[in-house]
Amino acid sequence: MSNSSTFAQSRRYDTAIYARLSRDRSGLSENVNIQIAEASAYADDEGWPVVGIYKDNDISASKYSTKPRDDYDRMLTAVRRGQINVILITEMPRLYRRLEELLTVIKLAETTGLRRIQTTDGINYDLSTAEGIHAAINAVNNAMLEAGRMSKRIKRKSRARAMAGKVHGGGRPFGYEADGLTIRESEAAVIRECAERFIAGESIRDIVLDLNARDIRTAMGKEWRIENLQRTIMKKRYIGVREYEGQEYPAEWPAILTREQWDRMEARRLSKRYRWPKGQTGVRKYLLTGLIYCGKCGGVMVGSGRSEENGRPAQMRYRCRRTDNHGRVIGCGASFRIAEPVELLVKEAICHVFDDPKVAVTLAPKVDKDKVRGLVQEYERRKAKLDQLVTDYATDVLTRDQFVQAKGIAEASVQEAREALAHYQEETTAARLPADQTIRDAWDSSGLTWRRSVAQLVIKKVIVKPGHPGSARWRGYRFNPDLIEIQWKL
Numbered sequence: 001m002s003n004s005s006t007f008a009q010s011r012r013y014d015t016a017i018y019a020r021l022s023r024d025r026s027g028l029s030e031n032v033n034i035q036i037a038e039a040s041a042y043a044d045d046e047g048w049p050v051v052g053i054y055k056d057n058d059i060s061a062s063k064y065s066t067k068p069r070d071d072y073d074r075m076l077t078a079v080r081r082g083q084i085n086v087i088l089i090t091e092m093p094r095l096y097r098r099l100e101e102l103l104t105v106i107k108l109a110e111t112t113g114l115r116r117i118q119t120t121d122g123i124n125y126d127l128s129t130a131e132g133i134h135a136a137i138n139a140v141n142n143a144m145l146e147a148g149r150m151s152k153r154i155k156r157k158s159r160a161r162a163m164a165g166k167v168h169g170g171g172r173p174f175g176y177e178a179d180g181l182t183i184r185e186s187e188a189a190v191i192r193e194c195a196e197r198f199i200a201g202e203s204i205r206d207i208v209l210d211l212n213a214r215d216i217r218t219a220m221g222k223e224w225r226i227e228n229l230q231r232t233i234m235k236k237r238y239i240g241v242r243e244y245e246g247q248e249y250p251a252e253w254p255a256i257l258t259r260e261q262w263d264r265m266e267a268r269r270l271s272k273r274y275r276w277p278k279g280q281t282g283v284r285k286y287l288l289t290g291l292i293y294c295g296k297c298g299g300v301m302v303g304s305g306r307s308e309e310n311g312r313p314a315q316m317r318y319r320c321r322r323t324d325n326h327g328r329v330i331g332c333g334a335s336f337r338i339a340e341p342v343e344l345l346v347k348e349a350i351c352h353v354f355d356d357p358k359v360a361v362t363l364a365p366k367v368d369k370d371k372v373r374g375l376v377q378e379y380e381r382r383k384a385k386l387d388q389l390v391t392d393y394a395t396d397v398l399t400r401d402q403f404v405q406a407k408g409i410a411e412a413s414v415q416e417a418r419e420a421l422a423h424y425q426e427e428t429t430a431a432r433l434p435a436d437q438t439i440r441d442a443w444d445s446s447g448l449t450w451r452r453s454v455a456q457l458v459i460k461k462v463i464v465k466p467g468h469p470g471s472a473r474w475r476g477y478r479f480n481p482d483l484i485e486i487q488w489k490l
């Protein structure tokens with residue numbers, strides 16, 4: 001295998017997303033669509049092309065389960081055909097509870113393009129290295145242990161607790177004190193207000209804007225986000241219902257909303273006219289996200305496809321972003337530009353810069369391996385601590401109250417470590433240029449992640465100036481290159 005083909009191959013990130021509903025696991029992203037949205041957003045951030053989405057619903061993940069996983073098998077077929085480099089999941093137990101299954105995939109990685117299993121919390125199981133394989137095996141082992149615990153004592157306990165309407169573990173629910181039983185009146189008033197405003201036809205976005213402006217914070221003390229508030233107000237907890245495995249039980253805590261209010265919110269949510277706001281989950285790929293700005297208002301521009309309509313073909317475009325995730329107005333929202341010619345222009349400008357070999361050498365980023373290892377270890381350490389709490393609770397070392405309290409703190413600490421790692425990884429994505437390739441060759445044979453990291457190395461900003469690009473022609477596009485300004489970091 002020649003250097004250049006090794007290089008091209010090592011840069012491929014064709015990604016399969018796998019999601020599964022597992023009934024015997026409490027906690028994280030239960031809903032399959034939420035898992036897919038989370039993974040899609042992750043792939044989008046990384047710039048990985050998603051070539052397949054596979055989901056298995058309603059199937060027990062326990063090692064005793066013998067039900068087939070149809071989409072899982074379809075995904076393995078795609079791996080065997082060499083179509084997949086990355087399997088992306090929200091957490092390891094989504095994929096495996098049985099070691100034999102993982103071993104099959106490790107074998108496949110030897111003979112196909114499959115290179116890694118990636119979780120959305122930033123862990124990369126590199127199947128081409130002994131360390132990566134070892135880490136993957138450990139993760140599955142841990143999941144099996146946990147499943148064993150879940151499937152015996154805790155599971156029995158959980159069901160009994162649910163049927164008695166007892167509080168679920170986890171952080172403090174908004175509207176209640178940490179015990180989950182006592183209403184916190186100031187927050188309960190907010191829940192009632194939000195429900196009434198939503199029923200009355202107000203948009204979630206406007207409500208979020210208003211809450212944040214009034215300094216009303218989530219139970220975690222954060223600003224409200226659109227997705228967060230919509231999920232919160234629909235929780236059945238607020239109508240005094242304890243849910244467990246799809247069943248509803250009368251809860252031991254007092255309700256804040258009436259069943260009627262909930263039904264009316266649900267009716268509005270399901271009505272055809274109402275568009276439930278979505279987070280950014282698209283899988284379209286844009287080179288300049290984070291680098292491109294609106295020349296009219298100075299705000300950020302984001303990739304935004306125009307779908308096919310009235311015979312006009314679909315088109316990838318950059319658009320000035322009007323509101324942020326909190327619903328605040330951050331830009332004019334009035335500028336658009338076709339993505340293709342902008343990206344072509346930027347590519348040519350970058351190639352021109354890299355034609356100077358001295359520039360190319362000085363630009364190579366230095367990834368601090370020790371730092372990455374340190375961040376991963378810290379993250380693993382905090383996660384292990386969280387696991388230990390579950391064990392302590394299961395073996396009655398901790399009382400439920402102690403467990404709930406300690407778990408909240410441990411989860412926040414895991415989250416913090418995870419974000420630190422993700423942030424560093426983003427900063428240092430390698431953009432090395434192999435000796436035997438020109439930037440032009442590398443550009444054409446590499447994926448978006450690599451192109452983006454190169455662009456981020458040399459470009460400070462791309463500014464889309466206002467004007468009428470449609471009146472000019474450039475390389476067959478209705479596009480005026482004079483209306484694009486590139487600001488360099490050099």
Ligand SMILES: [Zn+2]
Pocket residue numbers: 294295296297298299320321331332333334335
């Ligand atoms: Zn603008």
